[in-house]
Amino acid sequence: MMDPSNNHHAVTLTVNGQTRTESLPPNLLLSEYLRDHLRLTGTHVGCDTSQCGACTVLVDGAAVKSCTVLVVQLPGTTIETVEGLGRPDQLHPVQEAFREAHALQCGFCTPGVLMTAVALLNGDPHPTDAEIRRGLDGIICRCTGYENIVAAVTRAGNGMAAAQEVG
């Protein structure tokens, strides 16, 4: 019998292009759903208290900390995770720029930084350094000191804009 205090809800979500409808308990966090149900473990959980931003994914194109949202809050939405960005043999321009600019060291926060950067650059492919720093305010990287991350986002924006012109 269903626990009346943990009443499941049917939720339809599109994750990285695949649409599913599942009956899910309300206390399931989006981060848990992605990692434990879908095995999309590219989304990392760092602080688990909505400070560090490592768990950032896109919900209908907006950057959201997946450790601080319930899946049942998101019916009908489109979720994008780092697995949906690119493939090892075909990196997304932001991933390529992070590689070229050495914008990661341990890489733990990188999935969240990438998704935050993608949201930022989708809004404006040519942000200033100050706008990049403000846009990445919600992520914490304990390795790089951020200089290379800012350089990578600038480079990625140029790459995305060029790709759109070609494309």
Next chain:
Amino acid sequence: MTLGTFRYERPSSLDEAIRQAVEAPGARWLAGGMSLLPLMKMELAAPPALVDLAGVEDLVGVRERDDVLWVGAMTRHAELALHPLVARHASLLAAAASQVGDPQVRNRGTIGGSLAHADPAADLPAAVLALDATIQVASPRGRRGIPAGGFFLGPLMTALEPDEVIVAVTVPQRGARRQAYRKRPHPASGYAVVGIAASLRWEGDRVASAAVAVTGVADHAFRAQRTEALLTGEVLTDALLVEASGVVTDGQEVWGDLYASAEYRRHLAGVTTRQVLEHLRADG
């Protein structure tokens, strides 16, 4: 960190939401969840039920109604920061919303949620105080408006009854004012060590009326009444600017913590107020 269990409701109308909350004693309203969900994760709150307001149409949108700006309670900070009507009629509210937390928080957090949570260092309480806004609420007993000046009672304490839900924030339209919000954020949390919201109406070079609100400094956001009284009707000279800024925390119990002593906060509040007033004097 798995959350404990709770019942979840997702009503599609305000009446349904209010009824569901009545039927589940101890239920909490869920708006963006940027304050409530962290509290639940840290087990500082364990409500038996959440009534999610995200599907309630009555709480959505920003519009002009008669002589007020009507801001639905579920308006997210990111939308508030960019909305043309907010920019036109309540620019300091847009400025404050653009400085809440970080982009991810602004994409989820709402004005209703932030005001109901009433963090003593939150940005929006200062904004609604300086705008003489009214918090419009609904409950099984009907509707009422709570003036912002009587809404914030203490840390995380408001004039809301347990069964009341914020429907909207209304801002009166009373002609052109110069407005600003300036925050000295804690560099890690982004919360205001000091935040000053000010709205001045000018007649020539005189201040016809002044509203100055302060957050981050005391156990709840407040209006700086001595500062306002000194400014009202006066030409904003350099001497008055210094005098009025210097009394911005008068009558308040300024708090100190690990990040900023009471003495430092008092000083920073004065400096920040002076900067805001200088900006409003020069602006236009």
